Amino acid sequence: MDHLLNDQHKLVQKTLRDFTANEVKPLAKAIDEGERFPRETVSKMAEMNLFGLPFDTAYGGAGGDTVSYAIAVLELSKACATTGVILSAHVSLCAAPIATWGNDAQKEAYLPGLLSGASLGAFGLTEPNAGTDAGAQKTVATEHDDHFVLNGNKIFITNAGEADLYIISALTNPDARHRGISLFIVEADTPGFSVGKKEMKLGIRGSSTRELILDNVTVPKANLLGKRDKGFAMIMEILSGGRIGIAAQAVGITEGAIEEALRYTSERKQFGKPIISFQNTQFMLAEMETKKEAAKQLLFKAARYKDQGRPYAKEAAMAKLYAGNTTTEVTQQAVQLFGGYGYTREYDVERMMRDAKITEIYEGTNEAQKMVIANMMMKEGAA
């Protein structure tokens, strides 16, 4: 894989490896146990301009690309999937939509803060009764002279409570279902906007996942993102970009688990020899590594397609589907290779196994990815 990276990508990889080893890994266990958002890490990431990584330098972006962004999320997630998703949600679900569809005034107002990491971003789409069926959402935006008033509830929102800026989907034409959805840029301190229940989760426990409550939130018309009623297509595109981030997170967790397993099986002795000398151990490791590498290829193919301006929705869905399946499987095998020790909180593979599962659920479940892939196949077949 690395042979496809250019010199700049390699520098991103090198410095992210150092950063992860020195700043991220030492916190991973504690933020999981304390279910604590790693604010200090966010500040350090901002110093490196990580939050502006794949954006144009015009508004303070680093001038990087999707490949480098995937590298960053992957490297962080090797040691801490929580830290990986903080970056992924910020970049793919909040900053990217504004960079893509924002008008000059919106870019001027919001991108410098988001790209420098001075403000953190989030995306509110999911509702209690609208998950996979995103078109079933109930949050409404009623139009007034120069503003909209938003009312409704969002759940499971990553970075909620920590973020300064949210992109919120709401119905501007409630009868039209998914043809009546628009996107809004909402500042966290807008009156009527608040965060609700914090979810207690299986994994990525340092990541903040909360409910959003919109109670007569007044949003100026200037904060309508993109075209009115055209939100659904934008959401699909946002999620495609986000899937590259989640696939990178999944590959990162996988690599981290394989590294741990390789080290442990080389050290642990049973029957008088290291357990890695048993052929079963070797075969398991070989399969884990092969699947990881296949997932990585899909990930970087999707990232490169996006960088080249080619359609990448199918590639991103395949990458996330396969990388999610793989990390769930590989982290379980890693725990297996650790035996009883792997089942204890003493060893990182226990957390990795819990963290891995989310990559099969958010930004579209595995089933949702299959719907996307099959739809694209049918379209391609018809063309």
Added chain:
Amino acid sequence: MNIAVLVKQVPNTTEIKVDKETGALIRKGIPTIINPDDLSAVEVALKLKATHGGKVHVFTMGPKSAESMLRELYARGVDDATLLCDKAFAGSDTWSTSLVLSTALKRHRFDLVIAGRQAIDGDTAQVGPQVAEFLGIPHISYVDEIRGVDATHCFLRKKEEKQSMHLKCPFPLLITVLDGIAKPRYMNMTHIFNNASRDVEILDNDALAIEKADLGIKGSPTKVKKTYAKSITKKTTAESLAPEDAAERILAVLREKGGMPDAL
């Protein structure tokens, strides 16, 4: 303020492998890093630049492959980088190396030259001070804090074994710093994509025009007679004792070997 920083690419190993014939380090196949003290020196320079303006220019003498190290420094925000690279420089000791570095430095005007205290592959701590001597400027080594800078002077703390000294020194000057002086920053994404691929200035001896006789192994006054790994001759004994008893035991052994004053 214009600042020059001297940096060296060193093998990333504590386990030094030595060529049995020549006594020199075997560098081939060993991953390289930026000498840790030097990375702190760069950090000090970048911090001074952030508060006082000016430019940071890094210099290294080394093989062509050292260019990648200089790019990593561009990625941290360094403005200019010069690689001093010539076959004639190979094998230079600290005196010859300092001559090469100072000759390159003389092509510019710097207020402050910063070097790391020492390189982990040579541990001589000589190059910084020798460069200052060649430049004819004052030098202060073992600096562990820059307390302030005004238009004409630098205020420093120099660490000694049991005490520290606060010093005031006029520019231009050279300092060598300890690696604890500043935590080096990580490479910055914006610099990676906008600075790191800039060209590195490469100067050979045609540009520097140093007498051949002063360069390389032949030009180096230091002659390495022999390099060897210390072999341990005395047998180690392992004893497991309670902390108090262990202390008593250590004291007794040291007394026996004459390593302890009787008063203790």
